[in-house]
Amino acid sequence: MTDDDLGELRRQVRDLVGEWRDGDRFRPVCDAWLRSYDTEFSRALADRGWIGLTWPREYGGQARSNRARLVVTEELLRAGAPVAAHWIADRQIGPAVLRYGSPALRERYLPAIAAGAVTFCLGMSETESGSDLASVRTTARPDGDGWRLTGGKIWTSHAHRSTHAYVLCRTGTGGDRHEGLTELIVDMSAPGVTVRPIVDLRGEHHFNEVVFDDVHVPGDHVLGTAGNGWTQVTEQLSFERGGMERVLSTYPLLAATVDACAARRDADAALGEALARLAGLRGLAWRIAGELDAGQAPVHAAAVLKDLGTEFEADVNEIARTVLDVEPDPDGDGPAGLLAQGLLAAPGFSIRGGTTEVLRTIIAKGAARAPRRGGDELRELADDVLGGHGGDPDGLPALWSTVHGLGWTGVSVPEGAGGSGGTLTDLAALVRGMGRHGVSLPLAETVLAARQFAAAGRGLTDGVATVVAGDGVA
Ligand SMILES: Cc1cc2nc3c(=O)[nH]c(=O)nc-3n(C[C@H](O)[C@H](O)[C@H](O)COP(=O)(O)OP(=O)(O)OC[C@H]3O[C@@H](n4cnc5c(N)ncnc54)[C@H](O)[C@@H]3O)c2cc1C
Incomplete structure (x- = not known):
């Protein structure tokens, strides 16, 4: 199947979901991607190649596009299907391993995730580090050919069921706190890992507190480069969000x-x-x-x-x-x-x-x-507003009123002085638009007058103003 066949892919996903739902094998629920966990359903998706869909075939994927993945995820979510078991690994850990993992990590984890055999939880947040993720204090110190991980994570969804954790931790000290962060892959069955449940508002247990007490992590389980964790995790967030x-x-x-x-x-x-x-x-x-x-x-x-x-x-x-x-x-x-x-x-x-x-x-x-695109946007706006009004003097009062209402008479006048802000270049884009459409309005002189008023510390006057050179403002 190619990516021209997205309709066919959508139909296949609907068929599978319908079969499971009609057979009472799941009940559609809200927030299923976080709360509805069924490894059997995940394996049914894996059997069809729908976990790791975008990954290369050599790593257990189908080499399909992210658009194809969007079709699959959309249909699963619409159905409220039990997808939580593989969601984190499929959505972001797999792509992160693909992007930054060593060949050995890719070979070890990607096919296993795609088969539904390895599941991941996400160890980012800590008690004092949520929004301010760069402040994480969980630390890994070098130990022979590996690391010793000590610290704690919180709100870790499905840590109690996952085979592995992605852990953002600190391996370097001093300097910019965005430096010295490292991403590790941690086996949740390793000695020193403790998972404690947290029950939510619905009385459900999906997230947890996870404690790492001197946990050994093999040296080859660093994702990407030690110390480059901040750049890597920031990119990962586009998959997450x-x-x-x-x-x-x-x-x-x-x-x-x-x-x-x-x-x-x-x-x-x-x-x-x-x-x-x-x-x-x-x-x-x-x-x-x-x-x-x-x-x-x-x-x-x-x-x-x-x-x-x-x-x-x-x-x-x-x-x-x-x-x-x-x-x-x-x-x-x-x-x-x-x-x-x-x-x-x-x-x-x-x-x-x-x-x-x-x-x-x-x-x-x-x-x-973002690069400024004001010129193009204003050109389009001028065309929208002024198009078709040239050569009709009777329509000018109404057009003036529109233009004034849109704030054009205050363009390049500071907002603090009652203007619309922007620059003279913006004004020029509007005036050029008037020229293109043969519209005769006293826009330039009104704005110039308004600028004079503003410079003199006076507010903007309503209506039309005319600038008379040498004799001040009338
Ligand atoms: C259902 C659920 C599941 C979760 N699952 C996971 C998981 O699996 N793994 C994981 O690592 N984490 C998980 N989290 C944690 C989640 O990522 C954090 O709760 C979130 O990042 C916010 O961090 P915090 O709770 O520490 O709040 P804080 O960062 O302490 O924020 C508190 C308030 O202050 C505001 N605030 C903070 N900084 C700023 C700022 N600079 N400017 C303006 N306002 C600011 C915030 O907007 C918020 O309103 C989960 C959370 C929920 C609710």
């Missing part, structure tokens, strides 16, 4: 809500809007998958998807709460059960994998560093 699991955690509830509306032959505006948002989010996930296929690490786009996606997941709960005529029931089946699951899982949506505040900081920094 850029998938549809940040959008579809409450999809089974959304589907139940749509079904309820359809059964009542009812329509709900908020539900319609949610479906439109979902389409936009799918588009973004598709773009991120394409960038991963191109060998990029779309850290910023992934942060945007996670921020918007987790907001969407939580909004689905609210929409369902108002549309469905049921009380949430944690022990219930159908919509009542799904609503309870969605509501009780929701507090974690915007925390796990990086909090909303942290993501927005990443997005803002990315935007600040």
